[in-house]
Amino acid sequence: MSNLLSRLLLSLILLVGAPVVYCVSYFVLDGSLIRTDELSLLASNGVTSLFIVVAWILIWRRQVVWTAGRRQMTIVAGLLALIPALLVNLIISATSRFVDEVAIVIGGLCWCSVWLALTVFIWRETALERAKRLGEVSESAIACPNCGYNMTGLRQARCPECGTQYTLDELFGMLRERAADLEREQVEAK
Numbered sequence: 001m002s003n004l005l006s007r008l009l010l011s012l013i014l015l016v017g018a019p020v021v022y023c024v025s026y027f028v029l030d031g032s033l034i035r036t037d038e039l040s041l042l043a044s045n046g047v048t049s050l051f052i053v054v055a056w057i058l059i060w061r062r063q064v065v066w067t068a069g070r071r072q073m074t075i076v077a078g079l080l081a082l083i084p085a086l087l088v089n090l091i092i093s094a095t096s097r098f099v100d101e102v103a104i105v106i107g108g109l110c111w112c113s114v115w116l117a118l119t120v121f122i123w124r125e126t127a128l129e130r131a132k133r134l135g136e137v138s139e140s141a142i143a144c145p146n147c148g149y150n151m152t153g154l155r156q157a158r159c160p161e162c163g164t165q166y167t168l169d170e171l172f173g174m175l176r177e178r179a180a181d182l183e184r185e186q187v188e189a190k
Helices: 003-029 037-060 068-080 082-095 099-123 127-135 168-189
Strands: none
Touching: 003 037, 037 099, 068 082, 068 099, 082 099
């Protein structure tokens, strides 16, 4: 199983595990530690949000190039995700008879969804990062032109990372082109 596939499966498990964390934290907090339903739901939102943030970062930490700007934008995304969560909370509060409970639960769900979506865009690989990663692949290595996965030693011409199918002629042609480009760069550097 490839690293990317493993991360995707862990992400799916995270999305299934988050409601379990929410329910368990609510039942532990409600009545025994916190006396009101609203505060128990808010605390459960906090526990679940923390679970999602920590798990999401742990799942993707090795795939992301953690620059200072990317770290800051991840924090800003958490703050920006509060805006739609609060708007949803206000709209539900204005239209529902079960004001507090439903609004709190859906507001927390909204925050998590928006934050996860924003991190997908913030953490994605830039063109410069991709070029650097592909440049680190040795001259004799055969890298997938689509995702940069090192395909050296594989028994088929299908990238296990992104699933793109190639012919051997295409792969070796790209390897010859890259070798010629490197040779040109070396001649120009002299």
